[in-house]
Amino acid sequence: MTQPSVTEVAAAVDEIVRAHATKEGPLLPILHDVQARFGHIPETAMQPIAEALNIGRAEVHGVVSFYHDFHTEPRGRHIVRVCRSEACQARGGLAVEEGAQRALGLGWNETSADGRVTLEAVYCLGLCASGPNATIDDRPAGRLDADRIAGLLSELG
Numbered sequence: 263m264t265q266p267s268v269t270e271v272a273a274a275v276d277e278i279v280r281a282h283a284t285k286e287g288p289l290l291p292i293l294h295d296v297q298a299r300f301g302h303i304p305e306t307a308m309q310p311i312a313e314a315l316n317i318g319r320a321e322v323h324g325v326v327s328f329y330h331d332f333h334t335e336p337r338g339r340h341i342v343r344v345c346r347s348e349a350c351q352a353r354g355g356l357a358v359e360e361g362a363q364r365a366l367g368l369g370w371n372e373t374s375a376d377g378r379v380t381l382e383a384v385y386c387l388g389l390c391a392s393g394p395n396a397t398i399d400d401r402p403a404g405r406l407d408a409d410r411i412a413g414l415l416s417e418l419g
Protein backbone atom coordinates (compact mmCIF):
# COMPACT_ATOMS: atom_id res chain seq x y z
CA MET A 263 0.00 0.00 0.00
CA THR A 264 1.48 3.31 -0.98
CA GLN A 265 0.86 6.60 0.70
CA PRO A 266 -0.15 9.50 -1.56
CA SER A 267 2.62 12.01 -2.26
CA VAL A 268 2.95 15.18 -0.19
CA THR A 269 2.05 17.23 -3.28
CA GLU A 270 -1.04 15.15 -3.97
CA VAL A 271 -2.18 15.50 -0.36
CA ALA A 272 -1.51 19.25 -0.27
CA ALA A 273 -3.51 19.80 -3.48
CA ALA A 274 -6.43 17.74 -2.18
CA VAL A 275 -6.43 19.49 1.20
CA ASP A 276 -6.38 22.87 -0.53
CA GLU A 277 -9.39 21.94 -2.66
CA ILE A 278 -11.30 20.43 0.27
CA VAL A 279 -10.58 23.35 2.59
CA ARG A 280 -11.86 25.78 -0.07
CA ALA A 281 -15.07 23.78 -0.37
CA HIS A 282 -15.67 24.22 3.37
CA ALA A 283 -14.34 27.75 3.69
CA THR A 284 -17.68 29.34 4.53
CA LYS A 285 -18.81 26.72 7.00
CA GLU A 286 -18.72 27.06 10.75
CA GLY A 287 -16.71 24.34 12.50
CA PRO A 288 -15.21 22.98 9.30
CA LEU A 289 -12.60 20.66 10.81
CA LEU A 290 -14.74 17.49 10.97
CA PRO A 291 -16.22 17.84 7.47
CA ILE A 292 -12.74 18.52 6.10
CA LEU A 293 -11.37 15.42 7.80
CA HIS A 294 -14.26 13.31 6.48
CA ASP A 295 -13.62 14.55 2.94
CA VAL A 296 -9.88 13.91 3.20
CA GLN A 297 -10.58 10.38 4.40
CA ALA A 298 -13.12 9.85 1.62
CA ARG A 299 -10.47 10.95 -0.91
CA PHE A 300 -7.59 8.80 0.33
CA GLY A 301 -9.29 6.07 2.37
CA HIS A 302 -7.45 7.42 5.43
CA ILE A 303 -6.08 10.70 6.72
CA PRO A 304 -2.41 10.87 5.76
CA GLU A 305 -0.05 12.32 8.36
CA THR A 306 1.04 14.80 5.70
CA ALA A 307 -2.48 16.27 5.62
CA MET A 308 -2.44 17.39 9.25
CA GLN A 309 -0.13 20.40 8.90
CA PRO A 310 -1.83 21.89 5.82
CA ILE A 311 -5.24 21.47 7.47
CA ALA A 312 -3.97 23.13 10.66
CA GLU A 313 -2.50 26.03 8.70
CA ALA A 314 -5.65 26.51 6.65
CA LEU A 315 -7.79 26.67 9.79
CA ASN A 316 -5.26 28.64 11.82
CA ILE A 317 -5.13 26.04 14.57
CA GLY A 318 -2.34 23.86 15.91
CA ARG A 319 -1.29 20.61 14.24
CA ALA A 320 -1.73 18.92 17.64
CA GLU A 321 -5.39 19.96 17.65
CA VAL A 322 -5.98 18.34 14.27
CA HIS A 323 -4.11 15.25 15.39
CA GLY A 324 -6.13 15.15 18.62
CA VAL A 325 -9.44 15.17 16.76
CA VAL A 326 -8.27 12.48 14.32
CA SER A 327 -7.15 10.20 17.13
CA PHE A 328 -10.28 10.85 19.23
CA TYR A 329 -12.74 9.53 16.64
CA HIS A 330 -12.47 5.81 15.90
CA ASP A 331 -13.84 6.33 12.41
CA PHE A 332 -10.76 8.26 11.35
CA HIS A 333 -7.74 6.25 10.25
CA THR A 334 -4.21 7.48 9.72
CA GLU A 335 -2.98 4.41 7.87
CA PRO A 336 -4.20 2.97 4.56
CA ARG A 337 -6.75 0.21 5.14
CA GLY A 338 -7.52 -2.90 3.17
CA ARG A 339 -10.08 -3.23 0.39
CA HIS A 340 -12.07 -5.44 2.76
CA ILE A 341 -12.71 -4.46 6.37
CA VAL A 342 -13.41 -7.30 8.80
CA ARG A 343 -14.63 -6.31 12.24
CA VAL A 344 -14.97 -8.89 14.99
CA CYS A 345 -16.98 -8.10 18.11
CA ARG A 346 -15.00 -8.50 21.31
CA SER A 347 -17.65 -7.30 23.73
CA GLU A 348 -19.21 -9.25 26.59
CA ALA A 349 -22.32 -10.79 25.00
CA CYS A 350 -20.34 -12.15 22.07
CA GLN A 351 -17.55 -13.30 24.39
CA ALA A 352 -20.12 -15.21 26.47
CA ARG A 353 -21.29 -17.03 23.33
CA GLY A 354 -17.85 -18.17 22.21
CA GLY A 355 -16.44 -15.01 20.72
CA LEU A 356 -12.87 -15.82 21.68
CA ALA A 357 -12.82 -18.77 19.27
CA VAL A 358 -14.13 -16.47 16.52
CA GLU A 359 -11.43 -13.87 17.28
CA GLU A 360 -8.71 -16.51 17.13
CA GLY A 361 -10.25 -18.06 14.02
CA ALA A 362 -10.30 -14.72 12.20
CA GLN A 363 -6.73 -13.90 13.19
CA ARG A 364 -5.51 -17.35 12.16
CA ALA A 365 -7.41 -17.34 8.85
CA LEU A 366 -6.06 -13.92 7.90
CA GLY A 367 -2.65 -14.14 9.58
CA LEU A 368 -3.31 -10.70 11.07
CA GLY A 369 -3.52 -9.14 14.51
CA TRP A 370 -5.95 -6.41 15.48
CA ASN A 371 -5.82 -3.30 13.33
CA GLU A 372 -3.40 -4.92 10.93
CA THR A 373 -3.73 -4.87 7.15
CA SER A 374 -2.46 -7.64 4.90
CA ALA A 375 0.70 -6.76 2.96
CA ASP A 376 -1.22 -6.96 -0.33
CA GLY A 377 -3.76 -4.42 0.91
CA ARG A 378 -6.60 -6.93 0.65
CA VAL A 379 -7.95 -7.06 4.22
CA THR A 380 -7.87 -5.09 7.46
CA LEU A 381 -8.88 -6.84 10.69
CA GLU A 382 -10.42 -4.66 13.37
CA ALA A 383 -11.88 -5.25 16.82
CA VAL A 384 -15.22 -3.68 17.70
CA TYR A 385 -17.02 -3.52 21.00
CA CYS A 386 -20.67 -4.37 20.29
CA LEU A 387 -22.35 -4.18 16.93
CA GLY A 388 -25.79 -3.96 18.51
CA LEU A 389 -26.60 -7.49 17.36
CA CYS A 390 -25.86 -9.21 20.66
CA ALA A 391 -28.66 -11.81 20.47
CA SER A 392 -27.17 -13.38 17.36
CA GLY A 393 -23.57 -13.42 18.61
CA PRO A 394 -20.77 -14.10 18.27
CA ASN A 395 -20.86 -11.46 15.56
CA ALA A 396 -18.62 -9.85 13.00
CA THR A 397 -19.10 -7.64 9.99
CA ILE A 398 -17.40 -8.13 6.66
CA ASP A 399 -17.47 -4.94 4.59
CA ASP A 400 -20.37 -3.76 6.77
CA ARG A 401 -22.39 -6.95 6.17
CA PRO A 402 -23.24 -8.55 9.51
CA ALA A 403 -22.41 -12.20 10.10
CA GLY A 404 -23.87 -13.82 13.22
CA ARG A 405 -23.77 -17.11 15.11
CA LEU A 406 -20.15 -17.51 14.13
CA ASP A 407 -17.60 -20.05 15.21
CA ALA A 408 -13.98 -20.42 14.19
CA ASP A 409 -14.77 -22.53 11.11
CA ARG A 410 -17.61 -20.34 9.92
CA ILE A 411 -15.59 -17.10 10.09
CA ALA A 412 -12.66 -18.82 8.36
CA GLY A 413 -15.03 -19.97 5.60
CA LEU A 414 -16.47 -16.48 5.10
CA LEU A 415 -13.00 -14.95 5.03
CA SER A 416 -11.80 -17.48 2.46
CA GLU A 417 -14.50 -16.18 0.09
CA LEU A 418 -13.15 -12.62 0.11
CA GLY A 419 -11.81 -11.52 -3.25
Ligand code: FES
Binds near residue numbers: 390
Ligand atom coordinates in the same frame (compact mmCIF):
# COMPACT_ATOMS: atom_id res chain seq x y z
S1 FES B 1 -21.67 -7.85 22.26
FE1 FES B 1 -21.22 -8.44 20.23
S2 FES B 1 -22.80 -7.52 19.10
FE2 FES B 1 -23.17 -6.83 21.11
